[in-house]
Amino acid sequence: xxxxxxxxxxxxxxxxxxxxxxxxxxxxxxxxxxxxxxxxxxxxxxxxxxxxxxxxxxxxxxxxxxxxxxxxxxxxxxxxxxxxxxxxxxxxxxxxxxxxxxxxxxxxxxxxxxxxxxxxxxxxxxxxxxxxxxxxxxxxxxxxxxxxxxxxxxxxxxxxxxxxxxxxxxxxxxxxxxxxxxxxxxxxxxxxxxxxxxxxxxxxxxxxxxxxxxxxxxxxxxxxxxxxxxxxxxxxxxxxxxxxxxxxxxxxxxxxxxxxxxxxxxxxxxxxxxxxxxxxxxxxxxxxxxxxxxxxxx
Numbered sequence: 001x002x003x004x005x006x007x008x009x010x011x012x013x014x015x016x017x018x019x020x021x022x023x024x025x026x027x028x029x030x031x032x033x034x035x036x037x038x039x040x041x042x043x044x045x046x047x048x049x050x051x052x053x054x055x056x057x058x059x060x061x062x063x064x065x066x067x068x069x070x071x072x073x074x075x076x077x078x079x080x081x082x083x084x085x086x087x088x089x090x091x092x093x094x095x096x097x098x099x100x101x102x103x104x105x106x107x108x109x110x111x112x113x114x115x116x117x118x119x120x121x122x123x124x125x126x127x128x129x130x131x132x133x134x135x136x137x138x139x140x141x142x143x144x145x146x147x148x149x150x151x152x153x154x155x156x157x158x159x160x161x162x163x164x165x166x167x168x169x170x171x172x173x174x175x176x177x178x179x180x181x182x183x184x185x186x187x188x189x190x191x192x193x194x195x196x197x198x199x200x201x202x203x204x205x206x207x208x209x210x211x212x213x214x215x216x217x218x219x220x221x222x223x224x225x226x227x228x229x230x231x232x233x234x235x236x237x238x239x240x241x242x243x244x245x246x247x248x249x250x251x252x253x254x255x256x257x258x259x260x261x262x263x264x265x266x267x268x269x270x271x272x273x274x275x276x277x278x279x280x281x282x283x284x285x286x287x288x289x290x291x292x293x294x295x296x297x298x
Contacts, residue, residue, distance in 0.1 A: 001153070001156065001157075001160075001244075001245070001246060001247075001248065002157070002159055002160045002163075002243055002248050002249075002250075002297050002298075003149075003152050003153055003248040003297065004152045004153075004155030004156045004159060004297060004298065005033065005034045005035065005065055005066040005152065005250075005296050005298050006032060006033055006034065006066075006155060006296055007148050007149075007151035007152040007155060008029070008030065008031040008032070008147075008151060009028075009029070009030045009143075009144040009145060009147030009148030009149070009150075009151065010027070010028070010029050010030075010147065011027070011028050011141075011143035011144040011147060012025050012026070012027050012028075012140065013025060013026050013136050013137075013140040013143070014026075014136065015133050015136060015137075023076065024074060024075070024076060025074070025075050026048070026072065026073075026075075026133075026136055026140045027072065027073050027074075027075055027140070028070070028071070028072045028137075028140045028141045028143070029069075029070075029072075029144060030059075030068060030070050030071075030141075030144045030145055030147075030148045031068065032063070032066040032067065032068045032148060032152065033066065033067050034066065034295060035065060035066050036065070037065060038060065038065055038066060038068075039066075039068065040056050040068045040070060041067075042055050042070045042071075043069070043072075044071075044072050044073075045072065045073045045074050047127050047133075048073075048074070048127065048134075048137055050127065050128075050129050050134070051134065051137055051138070051141070054138070055070055058138070058142065058145065062145050062146075062149055063145070063148075063149070063298075064298055065298045066298065070141070072141065152298070155296075156248065156298070159293050159296065159297060160243055162293060163243055163293060163294070164243075166286045166289060166290050167236060169282075169286055170236065170283055170286050170287070173279045173283045173286075174229060174232060174233070174236075174279075174283070176275070176279050177267065177279050177280070178229055180273060180275050180276055181226070181229075181271070181273075183273075184271065184272060184273045184276070224270070225266070225267045225270050225271055228263045228266045228270070229263070231259075231263050232260060232263040232264065235256055235259050235260045235263065236260070238256050239253065239256045239260070242256060248297055248298040249297075250294060250297035250298050253294045254291075254294055254295075257287060257291055257294065260287060261284070261287050261291075264280055264283050264287065265284075267280055268280035268281075268284075
């Protein structure tokens, strides 16, 4: 079963703070995009800062690849984040900024000061690791991750359908190539025989059929693509097996599709036939589409 690396999950739960009922909530948002490995970025309210060491462990139990943005915050009754300005810290920054501003004759702007470390912090105190509030936060995060995985699974199912269609089209193109391949040497033999016969007739000479047979045999060996199409069929079967496995196999699919591309390129370079060349171009187009699609598979 294929799993996409793109998705998001959002969950909200009460904070379980005494005396506030359901007025305070923990909100967890998890977003994921493509990445070669598993990369996790966190952004937490001050009250939840002690949860940061656990986030990577919780994510790794459910996600194998992707770049994840994990945001968790505490919201009040109106859905507003519980932030506050630390006036004492801001005043100290302003005092130092005034000295610099006087020296360079530049006015103080309050906006940049608010972005300085410690000026804005969460209104809640840091929760204890074993507190009911922190346990609620953990459950919220797990719910968001589950939603993320459900979305990634749906996207992966859609991608699997697209890949199945592409495989069927490649099979059709390959069947046409296999049917045409024996005609290549035969058509060459006929063209060569006509040309030799005409050339000898112009010179009043006669040629040995054995010479033509030998030349055709050399050509037939040079354009023989049986090994290539047999290997390509094997790669197609391997690809189908990989997308039907229980665990998503993004890296394996990427390797298999590279091998398929090599065989198609070799067929195109050896075949020396217009019909086969057209089918090869179509197969390359399909493989490129598949390559782009599997870049988003876990």
